[in-house]
Amino acid sequence: MRLEPRESVAFGWQVGAPLLAVVAAMAICSGLILWAGASPLSAWALLLKGALGSTFALTETLTRATPLIFTGLAAAVAFRAKLWNIGGEGQFYVGACMATWLGTGMVTLPAWLTGSLTVTRIAAVATFDPTDWWVQQQVVFRADQYFGGLPGRENVKTFPATLHLLSRLQGPVMVEGGVVAGADRTLRPGVKLPGETDGPLFNIAAQAPESTQIDVLNVFNDSSQADGVGTLSQTTLTGFGMADELNFLELDPSLEPEDLLFGESPIVPGGISFGTISLAAGTFASNAVRSTIEVLNVMLGEGNDNLTITGTLDPQRAATVTAKVTITPVADVTGGLIVPVPGIHVTRTSGSWLADGY
Numbered sequence: 001m002r003l004e005p006r007e008s009v010a011f012g013w014q015v016g017a018p019l020l021a022v023v024a025a026m027a028i029c030s031g032l033i034l035w036a037g038a039s040p041l042s043a044w045a046l047l048l049k050g051a052l053g054s055t056f057a058l059t060e061t062l063t064r065a066t067p068l069i070f071t072g073l074a075a076a077v078a079f080r081a082k083l084w085n086i087g088g089e090g091q092f093y094v095g096a097c098m099a100t101w102l103g104t105g106m107v108t109l110p111a112w113l114t115g116s117l118t119v120t121r122i123a124a125v126a127t128f129d130p131t132d133w134w135v136q137q138q139v140v141f142r143a144d145q146y147f148g149g150l151p152g153r154e155n156v157k158t159f160p161a162t163l164h165l166l167s168r169l170q171g172p173v174m175v176e177g178g179v180v181a182g183a184d185r186t187l188r189p190g191v192k193l194p195g196e197t198d199g200p201l202f203n204i205a206a207q208a209p210e211s212t213q214i215d216v217l218n219v220f221n222d223s224s225q226a227d228g229v230g231t232l233s234q235t236t237l238t239g240f241g242m243a244d245e246l247n248f249l250e251l252d253p254s255l256e257p258e259d260l261l262f263g264e265s266p267i268v269p270g271g272i273s274f275g276t277i278s279l280a281a282g283t284f285a286s287n288a289v290r291s292t293i294e295v296l297n298v299m300l301g302e303g304n305d306n307l308t309i310t311g312t313l314d315p316q317r318a319a320t321v322t323a324k325v326t327i328t329p330v331a332d333v334t335g336g337l338i339v340p341v342p343g344i345h346v347t348r349t350s351g352s353w354l355a356d357g358y
Contacts, residue, residue, distance in 0.1 A: 038199075067092060163223035164299070167241025172268040176276075177215030177292035215293040217274055224301030234311035235275030235291050237298065245270040290314055324349045 030040035051061045071092045078085035126137045162168075192198075221228065221240055230239030238244075246268040249255055255266070269275075276290045294315050300307070328345045 067096070164220035165223050165241070166219070166221045166228075166272075167224070169242045169272070171243050172246050172270055173272045174268070175217055175272065175274040175293070177217070177274065177294070214295060216295040216297065217293045218297045218299070219272060220299050221301055222299040224305075225303050226301070227303040228301065228305045229307075230271075230305070231308045231310060232298070234314055236269050236271055236273045237296075238269075238271035240271075240305075242271040 026044075030044075033040045033043050050057060052058055071088050074091065075085045075088045126139055128135075128137075219237060224240070226241075228240040230237060248266040274291050274293050274296070276292050291313050292315070294313065296313060298307070326347045326349070328347070330343050330345055
């Protein structure tokens with residue numbers, strides 16, 4: 001038995017064979033996506049959106065696909081001539097190097113080869129020289145209506161690096177470190193839009209006991225050149241241009257404490273507070289004596305700063321509980337998602353998880 005090429009291939013096979021290969025590849029990939037616990041339809045939808053979902057995505061797809069198309073075309077021409085071309089990747093890189101070498105002006109080409117070429121910059125350029133450096137120039141900016149952001153990062157906002165200045169804190173900041181009694185850390189159901197579904201739960205690695213961990217709070221004001229004045233107490237750092245104490249009752253005299261919707265204290269300490277967050281009678285407040293961090297580092301600026309220290313850290317003990325606990329295995333803790341996730345239910349005969357800070 002020997003294999004020989006067909007003298008002619010039916011049109012149906014010429015069209016059907018590539019389509020069958022695409023369908024088979026998509027079926028295999030869909031199986032792998034299902035095995036990973038995701039939705040194949042969502043994965044293919046994101047793939048199409050990233051490649052063709054916007055003008056920017058389409059141009060990026062063409063930018064990356066065009067060199068590969070021409071590389072494949074070069075190999076196809078050689079195969080049609082019954083020649084083996086096994087250096088397509090190397091030819092691609094050599095062509096890219098030559099195009100860069102010629103296009104960047106590293107070599108001078110004759111005028112008959114280059115002709116007349118006009119290059120328009122995308123970014124605006126303002127040029128000054130010794131004769132007109134004092135003349136005002138105007139640069140007009142317009143929004144790019146075709147810009148859609150990188151695929152998958154349309155809703156990501158990147159902020160530039162800024163100076164470390166405490167004076168930029170325009171409101172109180174409350175920092176909580178370890179697990180203490182009365183802190184509400186229960187999981188709440190998320191708000192879903194119509195058509196949204198829950199995905200599989202992610203795994204959380206085993207956490208070290210809070211009693212063996214050291215919570216560190218770093219406060220940076222090292223970009224300041226002013227002579228700052230501040231006060232450090234057992235649970236607060238104030239001054240250095242930070243916001244003062246915030247009293248909602250003074251801001252709105254008609255407001256009553258019972259009008260606060262979430263039971264929070266109407267008075268919030270100014271600056272940065274790191275006292276224990278306590279819950280009592282439906283309200284929460286920051287402890288003025290005990291802190292939830294073990295180490296506080298304050299980096300001050302270049303000026304002649306004056307920091308008055310009225311107290312040092314007195315860490316709150318980590319929450320502990322002594323009770324009879326029942327552990328019940330559960331086949332699926334996701335509530336019926338695509339991939340079942342086994343887990344456990346932990347119940348106790350007395351006391352409250354919430355009151356103990358769990």
